[in-house]
Amino acid sequence: MKSLEELKAIRERMQSQVSMRAEDHSHTRVVVGMATCGIASGARPVLTKLSSLVQEKNLTDKISVTQTGCIGLCQYEPIVEVMEPGKQKITYIKMTPEKAEEVLERHLIGGHIVEEYTLSGADIK
Amino acid sequence: MPEISLNVLDVAENSTRAGASLVTITVDADFSGDRLTVVIDDNGCGMTPEQVQQVTDPFFTSRTTRKVGLGVPFFKLAAESTGGSFAITSEPGVGTTVTAVFVLSHIDRMPLGDISTTIHTLVVYHPETDFVYRYQYNGRSFALDTREFRQVLGDIPFDTPDISAYIMDYLNENKLETDGGAIY
Numbered sequence: 001m002k003s004l005e006e007l008k009a010i011r012e013r014m015q016s017q018v019s020m021r022a023e024d025h026s027h028t029r030v031v032v033g034m035a036t037c038g039i040a041s042g043a044r045p046v047l048t049k050l051s052s053l054v055q056e057k058n059l060t061d062k063i064s065v066t067q068t069g070c071i072g073l074c075q076y077e078p079i080v081e082v083m084e085p086g087k088q089k090i091t092y093i094k095m096t097p098e099k100a101e102e103v104l105e106r107h108l109i110g111g112h113i114v115e116e117y118t119l120s121g122a123d124i125k
Numbered sequence: 126m127p128e129i130s131l132n133v134l135d136v137a138e139n140s141t142r143a144g145a146s147l148v149t150i151t152v153d154a155d156f157s158g159d160r161l162t163v164v165i166d167d168n169g170c171g172m173t174p175e176q177v178q179q180v181t182d183p184f185f186t187s188r189t190t191r192k193v194g195l196g197v198p199f200f201k202l203a204a205e206s207t208g209g210s211f212a213i214t215s216e217p218g219v220g221t222t223v224t225a226v227f228v229l230s231h232i233d234r235m236p237l238g239d240i241s242t243t244i245h246t247l248v249v250y251h252p253e254t255d256f257v258y259r260y261q262y263n264g265r266s267f268a269l270d271t272r273e274f275r276q277v278l279g280d281i282p283f284d285t286p287d288i289s290a291y292i293m294d295y296l297n298e299n300k301l302e303t304d305g306g307a308i309y
Contacts, residue, residue, distance in 0.1 A: 001267060001302055002295045007277045010287050034250075036196040039135050040126050048242060051249075064284075067250045069142070099292040 028063045028108060029083040030054075035070035043078035043098065049097035050080070053104050063108055076119065082107060091119040126240025129163065130228065132200040136165055136223055137247055139196065141254050143169025145220065148247075148254055152240055153261040154229065154309065160209070161227040161237065161309075168220040177215050200225055207231035229309065237309055241296035244269065248292055249283045258296075262304035269295060 032038070032047040051065040073079060076093035080100060083089050090113055092103055099117055104112050115121035126131050134151060140148045145167035153162045172180065177183040181201050186194030204223040204225035215221040227234050244258045248271055258269040274283070274292070283287060 004273060007274060007288075007291055010291055011278055011281060014281060014285070034134075034138065034246075036135050036194075036199065038193075040199075041132045044131065044134065044242065044246060047246065047250075051284075051289075055289070060286060067246075069138070077263050084175060113305055 024064070026085055028085070029081075030063060030065045030108070031068045031081045031083070032065070033066040033069070033071055033077055033079040033081075035074075037070055037074035038077045038079065041077040045097045046078045046080065046095045046100045049100050050104065053101060057104075057109075059108070073119070092117045093119050093122055126199050126203065127235060129161070129203065129289055130223075130233055130240040130243040131240035132196075132203060133163060133165065133240065134243040134246060135196045136200050137202050140165060140167035140169050141247075141251050142219065143167060143171070143221065145169035145254060147257065149257040149259075150244065150247075151259045151261070152237070153259075154237070154263065154304070155261075156229060156263055159229045160231050161234070163225045164222065166220065166222045171217040171219050171221055172213075172215040173217055177213050180213065181211075197223070197286075203227070203235055207234040241293070241300055244296055245289075249289050252282055252284070260300060262307065265303045267299040267303050270297075 030050055032043055032050065034043050034047065045069060047065065054060055054063050054065055071079065073093070074096065078095045080092040080095050082087055082092070082103070092099070092105070092114070095117070103114050103117065106112050133152075137150060147168050149164075149166040151162070151164040154290040155162070159247070180194070180197050183195050195211055197213070200223070204211045204227050207228040208231055209226040209228050211226070212224045213221065240260070244256070248256050255271045255275070256269070257271075260267055271283070278288065283289060283292060
């Protein structure tokens with residue numbers, strides 16, 4: 001069985017590192033809708049994908065991935081909102097882990113909004 | 126919902142929304158008794174008897190963003206359609222207990238699914254809430270208690286990459302030791 005001893009070892013290792021992550025105004029927030037509608041349409045793998053990619057690519061001091069409830073657009077779930085400081089909120093709809101990875105690469109890292117996946121860009125009229 | 130674990134993720138969300146400081150989730154698979162019992166217990170704000178009656182109605186919700194509330198009805202239907210049972214007990218100011226019993230061998234029982242990821246998601250994304258998770262499989266069991274983690278970690282948050290990875294490993298490894306990797 002995995003024990004708390006291992007956790008203590010991780011803590012010791014971390015306390016020797018000086019900089020702890022602090023949220024500041026330069027932080028980009030990525031929010032995944034995780035109400036019934038989101039979960040039922042596949043939000044959990046999207047959330048897992050985003051948070052593991054952010055960790056793998058060492059972006060945790062720039063990007064925080066969190067979850068939220070239903071924002072009332074259930075038919076477009078899974079929804080991912082990107083809030084960059086000083087910029088308009090971008091709403092990505094009908095996300096999959098693959099699309100989420102693309103958004104991370106092209107938008108969050110590359111700085112270019114992936115128009116075809118956004119609420120305003122998608123052909124949903 | 127394709128998995129029982131996604132129902133757990135969804136319904137446990139209600140507990141955190143109800144302001145619970147402690148949510149206890151029990152998953153008990155008993156193949157000799159042919160039952161899978163899931164209990165979600167919280168010390169949140171609770172509900173009045175009228176609200177408890179309404180909460181299994183898909184056209185009732187306390188939310189204002191939309192007019193339906195499907196989380197609890199989905200969970201209830203998933204359990205009852207296997208010949209199992211579903212119950213909610215609640216008291217305002219005390220908390221709520223949701224119990225779903227599934228008949229394991231029933232053809233309509235959805236798979237348990239990735240329960241470890243569900244618990245990990247709940248724990249990591251609800252830093253204000255403590256969780257106790259008990260997993261039982263044919264009498265063998267393990268538990269996760271975030272209060273123990275917090276005691277070790279102090280103010281280091283659970284979403285720190287190393288800690289988040291530890292919690293996922295803790296869930297996966299202990300589940301494997303408990304059920305031998307059984308998929309059901």
